[in-house]
Amino acid sequence: MTKNTDTRKLAKIIALHNEKGGVGSTSTAGHLCWRGRENGLRVTGVSFDPTAELGQWLEPLGIPWIDGLKAQDLPDDVDLFVADIHSCADDIPVDPDLWVILIENRTAYENAIRLSDRLTGPILWVPNHIHGTPLFARREVPPFLKRVEMLFPGVPRSHAIAEAGAMGRLVWSTEEGARSPGALYLRDTLDRVLERAGFELKAPAPRVPTPPLITDGAAAVRHAHAIAAALLDAEIQSWPSPRIEALAREGLLDGARDGADPARDREIQRALAGLADALWDRAGVSPRGRR
Secondary structure, three states: OEOOOHHHOOOEEEEEOOOOOOOOHHHHHHHHHHHHHHOOOOEEEEEEOOOOHHHHHHHHHOOOEEEOOOOOOOOOOOOEEEEEEOOOOOOOOOEOOEEEEEEOOHHHHHHHHHHHOOOOOOEEEEEOOEOOOOHHHOOOOOOOOOOEEEOOOOOEOOHHHHHHHHOOOOHHHOHHHHHOHHHHHHHHHHHHHHHHOOOOOOOOOOOOOOOOOOOOHHHHHHHHHHHHHHHHHHHHOOOOOHHHHHHHHHOOOOHHHOOOOHHHHHHHHHHHHHHHHHHHHHHOOOHHHOO
16 A cells, blocks of 8 residues: 555555554544544545454444455545554555654653654654653654654543543543543644645644743742642542643643753742642641641
């Protein structure tokens, strides 16, 4: 399956792959197919996986798919093929217009380096299911990988996405899931993938801002207090907290950029510690009793 064949001169191929399984390639491929169709594209999924799991995602959505491991004719009336490649594929079966390599943890990151060194064409690394401040979530593309770009900030770990995925459903299939911060980041990430592949979006999602690094102590204190206030909201009121959602929309809960500025992180840690002490003091708990 190569690009620019006579049967589909205008079609593009986006291929998702990582030699580590469990990074979310199949579910992301399913969401990408849907997002492409939302933007008016004629989309077909292609599964290079013996389990053909991608078909289980696409059939309920009415999105066509083919089994790439079988001899099947490619349809002509397609704008976008989304290929889901099994993690254990010995031979790379496609020559796509864009590679998307999802990175969930350090092992996936190290595999992405080795895999990217063997692939041809443009490559996007997309942090997925990110939680905390892992090193691979930064813009750490080795300089010898000239064709690789990190798509920042990626998709955070999301209960809404995980719960929908366990049922083989899109996160947008429920109103609550569609409102979740994870869904917001996922939609924005997929739009950026489609744009990198050369598509002009007809229904672009609101952009998730990538805020500048906090460089002064006072701003770090405000950031820390905002996080603490939102967490208190979530504990005391309900989940999802409106303030959590507002901070996520502003990019203030974007953990993917934490660690990029150690001095800023130390300021935030000190501010959070000071705020915690103030809360304990107001509660009348002595330092010895604070656990």
